[in-house]
Amino acid sequence: MSREELVSMTRSLVEHGAADTMEYADEIVRIPASTYTDPELFELEKLNIFRRLPLMVAPSCELPEPGDYKAMDICGVPLLLARQRDGTVGAFLNMCTHRGNPVVSGTGNASRFTCGYHGWTFKNDGDLLGVASPKDFGAVDKAALCLKRFPVYESAGLIWATLDPDSELSIADYLGGYDGLLSAFGFEGWTLFSQRTLAGPNWKTAYDGYLDFYHLPVLHKDTFGADFFNRANYFFWGPHQRLSSPSKFVQKTGSDEQIDLTQLSEDEWPDDALTQGVWTIFPHISIASFYGGGQRGAMISQLFPGDTVAESYTTQYYVMENQPDTEEQVKSAHEQFDFLEIVVRDEDYATGKRQHEALQSGMLDHVLFGKNERGGQVFHQWVERLTNANDEELLEIFAGERREAAE
Known part of the structure; x- marks a missing residue:
């Protein structure tokens, strides 16, 4: 883990928060609506992305013991x-x-x-x-x-596999050192508390929701609240992203107390403050920190395409720093996990299914990603690039990313 890199990102978030600013993309981007609904493109994405790229297939704590x-x-x-x-x-x-x-x-x-x-x-x-x-x-x-x-x-308490036995793409090259930052969570020593699988819309429709905070105070007004933040700054490691709200405040773990990071030296910034926000692993993983059952926790969302272009499924892993000890802690952890199910199933994915049904009418030529939705812009650019790259180009893309990360 590079604490220096985590501190640098946090410093940027604090500075933008204090100035009430955020980082913007250069322009509004138009994405053809057919990229969500074209069944031939969907099959090509499954072949060239999900059956060719490394995928995070399990948290290590799902398979803790030999055998x-x-x-x-x-x-x-x-x-x-x-x-x-x-x-x-x-x-x-x-x-x-x-x-x-x-x-x-x-x-x-x-x-x-x-x-x-x-x-x-x-x-x-x-x-x-x-x-x-x-x-x-x-x-x-x-x-x-x-x-x-x-x-x-x-690596970092997570397991990747490539569904091509003859793949020459190094998984380490593909990650480009991103797993070193993910190690800041300490998942190697965590425990799997619970898991479940949810049905969702088209995989890209579903994944879009993990890549912006813009929708939070609108779609989630009844769960998170209408005054919830809607800005995000983005950090990139090849196709992998972290998004976090620009703010000088972080919530103290286990309480409603807000910590003003400007009142602390950078050496005093707590580790969980350095990992706040949502960390995504292309093409299908989202990691977000939460607190429940008296312990630090995280929901790891693992998204895969379904049988048709309109379907996906997501396995939600709720991992915790320590196993809850008491009946009250277990109840609290379940309540936190159940709350997150409601947010994703009844708000994000229910909306995504309605959105996909409407797009399938063919009446909308393009969808828009604003300058404040940089994560979605970058995600769709990488999906298009990797879907259309041949095997030789694929190797060079990530060898280049690895070289760039080392410089």
């Missing part, structure tokens, strides 16, 4: 994550190399996986352990029939 596993489906690809005996995580194609049947479903803890179709057995590191009735089946090279492996990377 822990999780099976999931992403854009038609069955993925299996398994914590190894040495503490590392393996990512595999969840398909038996005999006939392609998934070898496991759901979550659990196991040292081996036995296919429910014919009984072939694999170790949780992907190696083929045994073929059922081997004399009858015939001789095979078991080493050549292990579960197919995907590139995987664990």
